[in-house]
Amino acid sequence: MTGFGNFTGRVVALHIAVVALLFALQFALPAYHHGIMARIMVLAVFAMGYNLLFGYTGLLSLGHAMFFSAGLYGAGLTVYHLDWSVPAAFAAGLASGLVLSTAVGFLALRTTGVAFLIVTMMFGQVAYLFTLYFGDWTRGEEGLTLSQAARQLGPLDLTDPTTRYFTALALFTVVLFVTLALVRAPFGRVLIAIRENEERTRMLGYDTFRNKLGATISSGVICAASGAAYVLLFGYFGSSFAAVQYSILPLLWVLVGGAATTLGPLLGTVLMFYLVDLSNDLLNSRFPDWDVSYLGIVGVALVLLILFFPKGLLGSVRDRWVRWLP
């Protein structure tokens, strides 16, 4: 642990520099990319939450869409049906994520390895089916839209692009530094120890179940925060956000950027978002009858990554050049 202590200054400076860069981009980006970056920052929070469980603790979940949509529906439904204010709705989203991740953690963590993955995938599927089953309130696949009047945070209008960008940046910054602090705290070191060798960690006297539960809950609440922010900032929620595709996307983003790196989720989300966006346009304009969608690009990216870049971009950078990268 002392080895990391020497670099604390450098690490904090790097993270502040990233946040400052995002701050400066607000003034530099053209309108289209400005909107995309706001979305990317909110989704990067989702990826950071996923990374805490997958990257640091080594638990591969295929049901994280349920935590994202717990926040999404927790905030969205309270605003839509109960006219709650934005802060109250955001808190409701976080609370839904907390309750769901505690329950899922207690059940799913009784299993390990492949069984954990299948159990989380099934819980995710159940959550998705629930959003369809309660279609009277959720409008299922079609989804609901929040009015501009409902999305006011005190004097701030969350539908205004600049406010939206800065709100997304604020959330991103908070979560970035929270995860940085978490993974450098004793709790985070135990999680990494569990990933490396759970038996040995238990033998050293750590309660691995309780630590894994802590990781699941933190991860779930962060993902719920992302979902709640998403619905409040962009004003739309529907069942497609709870589908299995939204459990696979954070996995992809984390893998691209580098699992168990604090900045990897942001990098991965930015790269994949733009890769899908640009290659879609390029391929569809050149080969109009190919019906290219995100499917093929995501698929090829996943296969190539796992074959040639299993540690992701920042993971490889850390291995080769910058050992102190958190």
Add this chain to the structure above:
Amino acid sequence: MAFGPYFFLATLEGLVMAAVLALTALGLSLVFGVMRVVNVAHGEFFMLGAVLAWAVATSISGHPALGFLVALVISPLVVGAVALASERLVLKRVNYNPEATIVATIGILYIIQQLALTFYGPDARPVVAPFDYRIRFPWFGYSAYKLSVIAASAIVLAATWYLLSRTRIGLVMRATQFDAETATAFGIPVDRVYAGVFALGAMLAAVAAVLIVPIQQAHYLMGHDPLLLSFIVVIIGGLGSLRGTTVAALLIGLSDGIISVFFSPTLAKIIATMAVALVLVFRPQGLFGVSAR
């Protein structure tokens, strides 16, 4: 219609579903059992089988039965070749590491869906049944083709059972499943067994898909439900157990068929999925399996 005949109809529908499910799940179970990896792309091999069946059946003129029979041969062969290629090119290179395999097969899943979307398109298309005869029950007429699906599935299941338990190939497969390292020491080409099992698993899914496609149309997103249901069956039945898989497929197929007739299909799915997740949490070896080694 009174309750009795209605229930009888639901049972028949459930049996057809169970027959197809048993084949699909057996493929997943074999791969799971012998190679110890989860093939998330299994549902897409099913979809590919159905789409290829449409392609073959429509390109052959003449009696529908001819096109169907040709599809029943060609479609599983092509799917097997695709599976073999993805096993050699991808799975082998990640050394069958369980988690890397899952990520890789998710990638393969999306690639196959994209290929189907590109070359087949977003529409759902039917294949004409090989024969069109209705069996007259006192209360309703029922498609004889659907009943023949049950018979065909039983034949393929029996053949697979024979292959696994009575032939040299089956012996080699079981030896690999039992202990891959010792099998290697006895000169069994474990590497080639893996490739064969992966292709065989995909071919079983493709056969199931060709059988179902005259009843349910072929569509590029049709692989999702068979994948989830196969997972459920494999978990309930216990890993790599043919008998467990068959019994569980009957159980799930029948209950799904019957529940969907009387209740909302979404609710049926919620209950089934939740129940299975809890089985996995509290009884990980499955309801019929012995505890894992």
